[in-house]
Amino acid sequence: MRYFRLCLSGLLCGWLSSAQAADLTLYLGDNPPFNSFVAHRPEGMAVEVMTEVLKRSQLSAENKDFPWARALTTVQMMPNHCAYTVGRIPEREAKFHWLGPIATVQGTLFGLRERQLQIRSLEDARKYRIGDLRQGANAIFLESKGFVIDYANTEDQNLRKLLVGHIDLYPGTPYSAREIVQRLKIDPQRVQALYVFNQIDLYLACNLQTPSATLAKLTSAFESMRADKTLQKISAQYEARFALTN
Incomplete structure (x- = not known):
């Protein structure tokens, strides 16, 4: 009876049924x-x-x-x-x-082709600004190597920051980069894979x-x-x- 009265609000019933459903x-x-x-x-x-x-x-x-x-x-x-x-x-x-x-997947540093950056090691990347997701596996790996990460909430934000010059390098994977470039309707030739630094x-x-x-x-x-x-x-x-x- 008490449960029935509480459920009259609708909201609590919906929450309970949802919590029990899966x-x-x-x-x-x-x-x-x-x-x-x-x-x-x-x-x-x-x-x-x-x-x-x-x-x-x-x-x-x-x-x-x-x-x-x-x-x-x-x-x-x-x-x-x-x-x-x-x-x-x-x-x-x-x-x-x-x-x-x-x-x-391979953790890969991406940059804008038009900037013609040369990255042959992680040491080469230290002089550039790098953006990634907070608590992302690539971010954790790079932080363990002493890198400071400019955080974003989504991969889309990372690519947008790369395009406008707020960051210089974007650590992603060949798969995710291709998908996000298409999602944002960016010319795929603008984004270049520069250096593979990790496998996850x-x-x-x-x-x-x-x-x-x-x-x-x-x-x-x-x-x-x-x-x-x-x-x-x-x-x-x-x-x-x-x-x-x-």
Whole structure:
């Protein structure tokens, strides 16, 4: 009876039903073509992988779009919360349960071709301003090497800052750079890959208090996709479409 009276407001009932509806809450980073929100809908290679993982594991999930640093902090605090795609780096190893790898990417410094920058090592990059996402794997790696990062909330912001000269270098991946350049309707010839400085495996990262039975279902589903080549088939559909090279 008390629950019924509270539900008369509608709002509380909606919140309760939403909270009870999904087995998992998934936070998607802005990391095209692997995962991002377009017109308020998740899309990308990793989204397709996770959709199939959930189907095979018979688990439901609610997808959420949060700023990346906030999403990772929330996942660390909340059981049954996960984020993807998360670069599995030493600084994060003990903070999450890991499922993957979903994909492997090369951390690459990009610049404007018209500036004709010559970057042959990370030392060459130290004299330039570098922009990246707060708590992004590339940012964490570069900070560990002593770089100071000009932070942005989204990859779009990074590319816009590069175009207007607020930063000199943008650390991304050949896949994400190509997708964002297309999204912003920029001439792809203006953005040039200058130097590969890192290689990162991308995973689903889940809260440490997520039940072991849930994690076992996710792992079994993912491994079955690897075994029957579904993972490779999904990946192959994107590899040919989203490479930005010199």
